[in-house]
């Protein structure tokens with residue numbers, strides 16, 4: 001099927017300039033070639049507005065939050081709390097205090113696995129995840145299950161990389177305490193039908209955690225419409241700073257969960273006999289937070305909203321379709337992950353070549369891709385492969401970059417054969 005996409009298309013409202021011109025890191029050359037950056041699922045490049053916000057933060061309001069009476073501290077506190085309100089609006093949370101700042105998706109999931117696990121998991125209970133989870137949505141649950149005498153159950157998938165949702169009818173029962181699942185698979189690109197999954201879980205009153213690490217940079221999120229109980233994502237994958245992540249949790253769960261870490265900020269009063277914990281959201285934010293990252297996440301949200309996200313999603317879908325079509329022409333190339341519904345990620349292997357060698361050769365031609373298991377070893381085991389080459393798309397990628405990738409892949413394959 002022909003895809004109607006031209007190499008000059010720029011669907012954005014950003015003053016008609018190519019989106020990449022807003023990203024200083026994309027203006028450089030590597031090994032004498034213009035950089036083409038296809039490692040966006042690992043981390044995205046940052047628009048100048050985010051970089052400027054970081055410089056502005058340290059040049060003006062840098063100060064510790066919540067503790068100071070002085071001007072700078074009040075400004076930094078207000079800016080951090082404004083981010084909380086912005087994030088709440090960005091994902092349509094009911095309350096700003098349902099937004100907890102963490103270091104990233106990994107810490108958000110660990111927080112829930114620890115604190116919700118301590119609150120809810122008893123011997124004989126079970127936790128349900130899926131066959132395509134990132135290690136950060138597997139290992140914290142394994143630890144929690146081991147600690148609490150619970151067991152882990154896994155929703156299987158087919159060889160197209162689609163979850164067998166009907167299996168939930170057997171996997172969920174009255175001892176299931178939580179279902180934790182990714183929205184978009186970071187190694188297969190599968191876009192999971194999370195609304196259907198959430199509805200099935202809620203029939204048993206089972207709360208659902210959505211790993212939105214790969215969804216937040218690409219599509220609008222409305223936590224009230226999808227009705228998830230927890231949702232987690234990372235700032236650095238959505239054009240924002242590293243070291244800042246989000247945990248959204250429904251107030252009713254967060255209120256009941258014990259703290260994750262102890263220290264300053266998460267307390268109301270401390271006596272040697274007894275400590276009284278702070279209210280939400282601070283109960284879960286012990287110690288000095290990543291203030292710069294928190295404040296500057298606002299600039300990333302501004303960028304995403306300026307696209308706006310639903311247009312970015314449509315554009316990236318076209319780009320993915322185009323890439324799939326073009327790359328399928330390469331002899332011996334096998335796409336890993338052929339789900340009917342996919343987003344932004346194209347993983348593949350090429351007959352008689354190792355993904356690592358392909359990645360190294362592409363790098364020398366100025367193209368950044370990721371190779372390996374992508375922190376999803378069970379997925380690689382399922383397909384019986386050591387790893388894949390992964391092309392992950394962002395809003396600044398273009399069809400002409402895909403064309404160059406195909407040319408360079410052809411070259412790499414002929415060098416390796």
Ligand code: PLP
Nearest residue numbers: 104105106134136186211213234
């Ligand atoms: N979940 C998914 C689906 C991911 O793709 C990633 C990172 O690649 C993570 C979780 C972990 O994110 P972070 O390393 O930002 O904590």
